[in-house]
Amino acid sequence: MAKRIDVGGLTAYYGSHKAIEDISMTVEPRSVTAFIGPSGCGKSTFLRTLNRMHEVTPGGRVEGKVLLDDEDLYGAGVDPVTVRRTVGMVFQRPNPFPTMSIFDNVAAGLRLNGSYRKSRLAEIVEKSLRGANLWNEVKDRLNKPGSGLSGGQQQRLCIARAIAVEPDVLLMDEPCSALDPISTLAIEDLIGELKERFTIVIVTHNMQQAARVSDRTAFFNLAAVGKPGRLIEIDETERIFSNPSVQATEDYISGRFG
C-alpha cells in the first residue's frame, strides 16, 4: 500500500564528510517525485537514506527523521532489513541475479519473505511481470537466465522483482540512464502505471524525463564544491519547469550549469 514519506532535518555523512544537510520534505503517496540537481549534490545519497541503504556503506550514518506514514524508519527497534523490503529500490544499471532464471529473479524476494505454495508463487511472478510490462516478452522463457534479456528488459525485470514483494515505496536511481530511447519510454509509461499503487521517487539527469513522469520535482544543489548538498526547492513539476521560486533552479533547468 502506498505510503507518505515525511523527512525531517535529515543530514547524512560518509565518515567525517557531510554529504547532505538538513533536508526536509514530504512525498505524497500515489505520486511520482523527481530528484534533480548537478552531479555530487547528494541525490543518490539522500535516496539511500530513505530505505536505510546508506548505512550499509562503511562510515555511513544519518541524523534526522524519515517517517513512513507515522513510523520512523530510524526509530529504536526498527529492522533495516524490513525497511528495505517495504521501500524497494531500482538501480541505474539493471542488476538481475545473473545465474538465476527470469522466474527465480522475480521470486527471489518472495522466497526470502517466507514460503509460498508453488502455484501461488507462479501467480505472483506472473502478476509482477505483467505489472512491469514484461510478461508477453518472457512468458515462454521463464526458465532462461535473466542475464539473457536486453538492457531494457533487464530493467523491467528488476522492477518486477521490486514490486513482487508489494513494497509501499519504490525508489529509482537514474533507472533509464543505461537504456535506449524506446526502452526509456517503456519505463516511463510503466512509472505512470505504477504510481496508482506505489509512492515513487525517481532520480534523473534528464529534464524532459522529470517533466514527463513526475508530479512534483525537488531540486538539490551544492553551495560550493566540498559543501554538503541541500534541497533548494520542491514544488509541482509544472511550476518548477515554468516558474521556479529560486534563481539557481531556473539556471539549472535552463542548462546554465550542471
Ligand SMILES: Nc1ncnc2c1ncn2[C@@H]1O[C@H](COP(=O)(O)OP(=O)(O)OP(=O)(O)O)[C@@H](O)[C@H]1O
Ligand atoms: N561511498 C561513498 N563514500 C564516500 N563518499 C561518497 C560515497 N558515495 C558518495 N559520496 C560522496 O557524497 C556526495 C554525494 O554523492 P551522491 O552520489 O549522492 O551524488 P549524486 O547527486 O547522486 O551525483 P550523480 O548525479 O553524479 O549520481 C559526493 O560528494 C560524493 O563524493
Ligand SMILES: [Mg+2]
Ligand atoms: Mg547519483
